[in-house]
Amino acid sequence: MKTKFFIIRLLFFLFLTACSTAEPASTNTAVGPLTLTVMVHDSFAVSDDVIAAFEQANNVKVQFLASGDAGSAVNKAALSKEAPLADVFYGVDNTFLSRALDEGIFEPYNSPLLEKIPAQFKLDPLNQALPVDFGDVCLNYDVSYFSEKNLTPPANLEDLLKPAYRGLLVVENPATSSPGLAFLFATIGHFGEAGYLDFWQGLVDQNVKVVNDWETAYYTDFSRWGGQYPLVVSYGSSPPFEMIFAEEPLEAPPTAAITTDGSCFRQIEFVGILKGTQNHDLAEKFVDFMLSPTFQEDIPLQMYVFPVNPDAQLDATFVQYLSLPENPIVLDPAEIAKHREDWIQAWTDLVLR
Amino acid sequence: MKFVKPLLLWLAPLTFLAVFYFYPLANILSLSLERAEGGALVTFGEALKSAAVQHVLWFTIWQAALSMLLTLLVGLPGAYLLARYQFRGKSLLRALTGVAFVMPTLVVAAGFNALLGPKGWVNLGLMSLFHLEQAPIAFINTLGAILVAHIFYNVSIVLRLVGDFWARLDPRLEQAARSLGANRWQTFRQVTLPLLAPAILAAALLIFIFDFTSFGVVLVLGGPRYATLEVEIYYQTISLFNLPLAAVLSLVQLACTLALTLTYSRLAARLSHPLRQKSQAATQKRLTTWRTRLFAGLMIGFLLILTTAPLLALAARSVTSPSAERTRAGLLVPGFTLGFYRALTLNEQQSLFYAPPSTAVAISLGYADVTVVLALLIGLPAAWALSHHQKSKINQALDPILMLPLGTSAVTLGLGFIITLDAPPLDLRASPWLVPLAHTLVAFPFVVRSLTPALRSIQPRLRQAAAVLGASPGQVLRAIDLPLVGRALLVAATFAFTISIGEFGATALVARPEYPTIPMVIYRYLSRPGGLNYGQAMALSTILMLTTLVGMLAIERLRVGDGHEF
Numbered sequence: 001m002k003t004k005f006f007i008i009r010l011l012f013f014l015f016l017t018a019c020s021t022a023e024p025a026s027t028n029t030a031v032g033p034l035t036l037t038v039m040v041h042d043s044f045a046v047s048d049d050v051i052a053a054f055e056q057a058n059n060v061k062v063q064f065l066a067s068g069d070a071g072s073a074v075n076k077a078a079l080s081k082e083a084p085l086a087d088v089f090y091g092v093d094n095t096f097l098s099r100a101l102d103e104g105i106f107e108p109y110n111s112p113l114l115e116k117i118p119a120q121f122k123l124d125p126l127n128q129a130l131p132v133d134f135g136d137v138c139l140n141y142d143v144s145y146f147s148e149k150n151l152t153p154p155a156n157l158e159d160l161l162k163p164a165y166r167g168l169l170v171v172e173n174p175a176t177s178s179p180g181l182a183f184l185f186a187t188i189g190h191f192g193e194a195g196y197l198d199f200w201q202g203l204v205d206q207n208v209k210v211v212n213d214w215e216t217a218y219y220t221d222f223s224r225w226g227g228q229y230p231l232v233v234s235y236g237s238s239p240p241f242e243m244i245f246a247e248e249p250l251e252a253p254p255t256a257a258i259t260t261d262g263s264c265f266r267q268i269e270f271v272g273i274l275k276g277t278q279n280h281d282l283a284e285k286f287v288d289f290m291l292s293p294t295f296q297e298d299i300p301l302q303m304y305v306f307p308v309n310p311d312a313q314l315d316a317t318f319v320q321y322l323s324l325p326e327n328p329i330v331l332d333p334a335e336i337a338k339h340r341e342d343w344i345q346a347w348t349d350l351v352l353r
Numbered sequence: 354m355k356f357v358k359p360l361l362l363w364l365a366p367l368t369f370l371a372v373f374y375f376y377p378l379a380n381i382l383s384l385s386l387e388r389a390e391g392g393a394l395v396t397f398g399e400a401l402k403s404a405a406v407q408h409v410l411w412f413t414i415w416q417a418a419l420s421m422l423l424t425l426l427v428g429l430p431g432a433y434l435l436a437r438y439q440f441r442g443k444s445l446l447r448a449l450t451g452v453a454f455v456m457p458t459l460v461v462a463a464g465f466n467a468l469l470g471p472k473g474w475v476n477l478g479l480m481s482l483f484h485l486e487q488a489p490i491a492f493i494n495t496l497g498a499i500l501v502a503h504i505f506y507n508v509s510i511v512l513r514l515v516g517d518f519w520a521r522l523d524p525r526l527e528q529a530a531r532s533l534g535a536n537r538w539q540t541f542r543q544v545t546l547p548l549l550a551p552a553i554l555a556a557a558l559l560i561f562i563f564d565f566t567s568f569g570v571v572l573v574l575g576g577p578r579y580a581t582l583e584v585e586i587y588y589q590t591i592s593l594f595n596l597p598l599a600a601v602l603s604l605v606q607l608a609c610t611l612a613l614t615l616t617y618s619r620l621a622a623r624l625s626h627p628l629r630q631k632s633q634a635a636t637q638k639r640l641t642t643w644r645t646r647l648f649a650g651l652m653i654g655f656l657l658i659l660t661t662a663p664l665l666a667l668a669a670r671s672v673t674s675p676s677a678e679r680t681r682a683g684l685l686v687p688g689f690t691l692g693f694y695r696a697l698t699l700n701e702q703q704s705l706f707y708a709p710p711s712t713a714v715a716i717s718l719g720y721a722d723v724t725v726v727l728a729l730l731i732g733l734p735a736a737w738a739l740s741h742h743q744k745s746k747i748n749q750a751l752d753p754i755l756m757l758p759l760g761t762s763a764v765t766l767g768l769g770f771i772i773t774l775d776a777p778p779l780d781l782r783a784s785p786w787l788v789p790l791a792h793t794l795v796a797f798p799f800v801v802r803s804l805t806p807a808l809r810s811i812q813p814r815l816r817q818a819a820a821v822l823g824a825s826p827g828q829v830l831r832a833i834d835l836p837l838v839g840r841a842l843l844v845a846a847t848f849a850f851t852i853s854i855g856e857f858g859a860t861a862l863v864a865r866p867e868y869p870t871i872p873m874v875i876y877r878y879l880s881r882p883g884g885l886n887y888g889q890a891m892a893l894s895t896i897l898m899l900t901t902l903v904g905m906l907a908i909e910r911l912r913v914g915d916g917h918e919f
Contacts (some may be wrong), residue, residue, distance in 0.1 A: 037783065042861055042873075043880065048705040064706075065783055066866040071591035072764070076771050076862075078594075079384070083775040085782050099594055173577040175588050210577050211494060215459070215879055219887055220466045220493055227471040228488065238882040245883025247674045247692065301702055304881060341593050352577055 035061045036282045039274070041073040041091035042066050045302040046295070054289050060282055070178065070269075071096060077274065078103040087277040088286050090132065093269045094123055094330070095181060098337030101128060106272035109284055113291040113309070121268050121308045123333055129270035132290050135305035136236035136328050137182035138257040138264040139169075142223045145230035154231070156260045157190055161202040170209040170221040170229040173352075175344050177213050178267075183233045184347055185336065186265035189329030193339075200350055210351060224255050236264055237304050240321040244301075259325035266328035269305065359745045362738035366731040366797075367751075372779070373790055374758055377769030384772060385600035393597070400601040406585075410605065413581040416496075416571075417564035420503035424560050425553070427504055427659065428511025434652045435512055436519030438645065439637045446653060447512065448905035451847070453660040454509045455855035455901045457872040458569025459879055460894040461502060464663030465574060466493060467670040467891075474666050494576030502570045505660060507560045512656075513844055514559075514803055518552035518810075524636050550624040551809070555802045558617045562610055562759045568858065582606045586762045603765045610760025614753040664898055671891035674884065693888035697896075706866045708874055710896050717854050717870045717900070723789035724796055724853035725846050731793070732800030732845060739801070740808035755801050758794040766794075767862040787863040788870070792856050796849035803848060807841030808834075847908050854901060871897045 033055070044064065051062055065086055067073035074096045077089050081103060092100045100106065106128035114122065114130065121131035139160075141153045154160055160169060172180030187196045209229060211217050218234055221227035224242075239253040246254075257264075271290050273283045289295055296307035300318060307314075314322070386393035400406050435447065456464070469475055469492035476488035483489075492498055526548070530540040546553075568583040580588075582602055589599040640646045674690050700707040708716070735755060739748055758766075770791075774781040781787050811834060819829045857872040864873060871893060878890035 040866070042866070042876070044866070045702075045704050045706055045877075047703040048707075049703060051705055063783070064866050066861070066864060068767075068862045069591070072767075072862060075591065075594065075768060079381075079768055080771050080775065080782070085771065085775075175592060176572060176577070176584075181592075212572050212575075212577050216462070216466075216493070216573060216576075218882060219463070219879075220470050225884075225887070226466055226473070234882065241882045242884070245881070245885040247690075247884035247888060302704060341595075344592070 033059050033061050034279060034282060035063050036088070036279055036286055037063045037065055037086035038088045038090060038286065039065045039067055039073060039077060039086035040089075041070045042068060043070075043303060044091060047298050047302060050295055050298045053294065054286070058282065058285055062286070074100050077105050081105045081275060084274040084276045086274055087279045087283045088271060089274050090271040090290065091269055092129060092272070093178075093267045094333050095178070095185070095267065095336055095340075097123060097129060097270060097333040100270075100272070101333075102337070105274060107275045107277075109273050109287055111284070111288050111291060113288055116311060117291070117308050118310065120330070123268065124270070129272045130287060130291065131268050131308045132271050133296075133299050133303065133305040133307055134266055134268045136257075136259070136264040136266050136325050137179045137186065137233065138236040138259055138325065140222075140232050140234040140238050140255050140257050142230040143252075143254055143256055145223050153256070154258060156258070156263050157187065157199065160231075161199070161206060165206065165231070167207040168229055169203065169206070169231040170211060170217050170227070171203075171233045172214055172217050173210055173212045174347055177217075179214050179233055179235065181344070182265040182267055184343065185331050186263065186329045188343060189265065189331055190262040197346060197350055200347060204351055208351070235304065236325060237300075237306070237318075237322065239323075240318050241304060243321055244317055253321050257323055259323045259328075261325070261327040262329060264325040264328040266325075266330050267305075268308070359738045359742040359747050362734040363747065363751065364734075366735040366755075369727075369731045369793075370754075370758075370797075373770075374761075374766075374794055377773040378761065378766060380773045381765055381769035382600045382603065385596035389597035393601075396597045397601050400598055401605075406602070406605075409580050409582055409585050412579065413565060413583075414609070416499060416503075416579075416581070417561050417567070420500055420507075420564040421557055421561045423500060424504045424507045425511060425557060427655075428508045428556075429515065429553075430652055431508065431512050431656050432516035432519055434649055435516040436522075437524070437637060438649060439639050440649060444906065444909035446656065448902055448909055450512055450656055450660045451509045451851065451905045452664065452898055452901045453505050454507070455851040456664070456894075456898070457855050457857040457875070458573060459857065459876060460667070460872070460897065461505070461663065462493075462569070462573040463670075463879070463891065463894065464667035465498065465502065468663045468666035469493070474669070493574060494578075496575070496579065498574040499567075499571055499579060502574050503560075503564050503567065505663065506570070507563060508656070508660060510559055510563075511556050513847075514556040514806075515549060515552045517840060517844055518806060519549060520636060521810075522548055522636065547624070551621055551806050554617060554621055554624065555806055558613065558756070559759075559799065559802055561613065562756060565609065565613075566606065566760055566762070568763070583762055587764050590764045590768070599762075599765065603762045606762060607757060607760055610757055611753060613760075614756040617756075618749070618752045667891055668895045668898065671888065671895045674888065693885070693892035696885055697889050697892055706869065706877075708869050710871075710874075710893060713869055713871045713874045713893070714896065714900055716868050717872075717897075720789050720792065720870060721850045721853040724792040725849045727789060727793040728796040728800045728849035729842070729846060732797050732804065732849075733842075735797075736801045736804035736808055739805050740811075756798045759798045763858045763862070767791075767859060770863065783865070785865055785868055788860055789853065791859040791863055792853040793849075795856065795859070796852045799848040799852065800845040803845045804838065804841050807838050811837050843908060847905070850904060850908075851901065854897070854904070871900070 044066070055062055067076045070091055070093055074092050076085065078099065089105065101124065108126050108128045109130065110127050111130055114127065117131060121134060123129070123131070139154070146153045151164060154162070154165055159165065171183060174181040174184040187199055191199045209221060211221060214234065217232050219225045221229045222232040223230045236257045236259055239255045239257055242255050243250055243253050271287055273280070273287060277283050291309055293309060293312045296309040296312035299305060299307050300315060386396070389396040435443065467473055469490060471488040476490055479485065479489050522545070527540050527544055530544045535543065565581070566583045567581055568587065571579050571581050572584055582605065586599050586602045586606070589595045589602065640649050671693055672689055672691065674688050674692070697710050739752055742748055770787065771782055781790070815833050816829050819833050824832065855872060857876065860870055860873060861876070864870065869877070875890050875893045875897065878886045878893065
């Protein structure tokens with residue numbers, strides 16, 4: 001055991017040394033498989049056999065480059081566009097899409113698989129950014145809290161202003177948290193620019209609790225875990241994951257998502273080929289691969305989001321416990337880019353001051 | 354000759370800083386300011402006039418000052434205890450208090466949540482004891498949480514930097530003062546404190562800068578009502594992509610750091626005296642009277658509670674499964690389980706980036722090893738130059754800039770790396786070397802600050818005497834300097850090692866997902882819903898704590914070995 005441990009440590013040392021002399025990924029001319037570099041955010045994950053299948057079929061080595069959270073990754077890609085870090089970039093979502101498109105980091109690619117994908121996901125008409133997966137930011141509630149108190153859970157955003165739900169909701173700060181920002185967008189989409197601040201004033205009067213990050217909201221303040229608030233802003237997919245990743249097997253999901261019309265915000269994540277890639281053909285193949293059922297079916301259990309390709313089959317647990325909103329809020333990425341700062345500032349002035 | 358020698362010593366550290374710090378930083382700042390509409394100066398003017406920026410700056414300064422003072426207040430009696438008394442379990446105490454320093458903020462936040470959160474052990478205990486409906490203690494997202502977390506993190510800096518220096522002060526100086534009629538307080542104020550001043554000052558500077566640039570603690574434990582400059586820079590860069598404003602804020606932060614270190618250098622030069630150092634054995638007493646025993650007992654208990662209670666609460670959480678049903682039913686003692694540890698070793702999802710705990714530990718240690726070597730290689734010559742050529746103009750000019758990496762926003766520097774290190778032979782953007790290089794930048798100021806006071810306090814006469822007796826410069830180094838600084842070297846290496854093991858912010862920006870460090874894997878579990886994920890994050894955090902503790906204890910053993918002191 002001890003020796004094995006030291007061998008790993010030694011190998012790692014050698015590996016570091018080897019890497020310092022290795023050639024950069026995109027300029028490989030030597031024999032052997034080519035390397036395709038894919039830049040991803042830190043929530044990216046994939047099954048090893050799925051990637052191995054792609055590598056084998058195309059005689060290529062896929063190297064992933066994590067780049068922090070989604071916002072950091074987009075910034076990195078934007079600032080390095082003169083000398084791109086990678087061939088493919090995955091993980092820009094609709095809240096950051098305009099930044100990526102305005103900076104011109106992608107080249108267009110009309111993948112043949114795009115025709116399978118429903119129009120609601122295709123937010124970039126030039127196909128520089130191609131949709132891969134989506135997830136919804138929705139209110140979650142603690143099922144047993146409401147059943148014990150004989151209280152009907154709120155059905156929509158308006159219900160949150162009823163006296164019965166006073167002091168029950170914890171949300172994330174849109175300035176620091178991606179689900180927090182998505183929930184702010186949901187209220188803007190639902191109540192309009194003229195009405196969303198009134199709604200938030202109502203939430204403030206209802207003693208809404210604000211924290212900076214999803215981890216604190218979910219694991220410190222949500223009553224299912226560490227706290228005393230039975231309503232939390234999380235994802236539409238959180239309830240089935242509470243089932244799949246339960247400590248002990250559960251009979252029914254302990255939480256549920258409120259997915260009525262206009263109460264969730266849909267986040268869509270995109271992939272694109274970075275301008276200046278030397279591996280154009282391979283990059284196209286990889287994008288096709290990401291949109292194909294093999295990769296798409298792997299998405300939910302690895303990344304906790306859902307495939308955009310309707311051909312992909314979902315795991316039985318999801319079919320049983322997932323409630324997907326039929327009419328989530330979607331905002332135009334250009335509008336988001338234009339107003340993001342003002343919206344957040346107005347929210348901050350109202351809610352935190 | 355007087356000029357050339359320090360210059361030679363500076364060669365390695367300066368080259369390193371130039372390539373991996375100043376160049377990337379200058380690059381990203383100028384690129385950001387170029388994007389300013391109406392020019393950089395306008396952005397500057399607007400930012401400095403803005404009430405919001407002033408508010409953030411003021412909060413950043415006063416919370417850092419308050420945190421630093423409180424940390425010194427808590428740490429100095431502890432440093433005294435460790436310096437002047439011999440007792441059983443001292444190495445363990447030193448190691449235990451050091452673990453806190455290493456923990457990534459997310460882990461510490463989870464620890465404080467397990468201890469003092471709404472359903473933490475303390476609140477649960479009070480609720481069941483007094484039959485309360487609501488948690489009586491609200492700790493998370495208060496100013497108190499920020500201050501306590503800062504003390505929790507930094508008290509070991511005082512214990513180490515000041516404690517080690519204090520241990521080698523000749524107690525006869527104090528004894529002389531006492532026999533001349535000074536009381537305890539007078540002796541402390543007029544003899545001990547002035548002698549200790551350089552070490553206290555160095556610790557205070559490091560702590561202040563750490564708290565001044567605090568990010569995770571303020572963000573997660575402080576909550577949305579508090580923001581430091583570092584938090585604001587993150588928001589402007591990531592959320593708004595307002596690079597010009599982010600650059601201005603980064604420059605303000607750097608200017609503050611520089612002003613602080615300039616003040617420090619002035620004071621430090623005035624305060625340091627060459628001292629005759631004593632070996633620990635000669636300076637330390639046993640705990641014989643009931644008074645000293647009481648003091649030691651209280652102090653040890655206090656230090657242990659402060660630095661280990663949140664971590665123990667987290668470790669307890671990693672072996673229990675307090676499901677909502679049980680806690681609601683008022684069952685304080687939840688079921689014991691090793692399930693989370695078992696789950697860690699299974700790659701249930703067949704994920705490409707899965708790393709079993711042993712691999713993550715090995716990768717973290719590998720990065721830490723490289724960081725120690727790099728940080729000592731460039732830190733030692735710099736500290737040497739600073740301490741041996743104090744009057745040199747170069748030193749006086751260079752000294753303050755050594756601290757700058759600590760005062761630099763990680764987000765800004767990370768982007769600087771990306772746009773700068775992009776051409777061979779330094780296309781390091783995808784290289785695993787970026788991780789130890791980034792860690793070295795953070796560790797470097799610590800290495801220099803912990804080595805310099807020790808090197809300065811070597812009496813030149815010892816060296817001169819050796820030289821007169823015919824020792825070559827190499828022999829002087831081996832026979833005089835190395836034994837004297839051996840302990841300081843060890844402290845410096847510990848800092849570098851631990852900083853690397855626990856670093857998360859910069860690592861997340863530059864690391865490769867196939868080679869995750871322990872904090873990266875913890876974060877992966879922590880950012881997902883489901884009790885099993887959370888439990889695994891707690892289990893791996895516990896493994897990180899144990900790894901660190903073992904490392905610290907190993908270093909404590911080496912410490913006992915350096916017996917041939919003067």
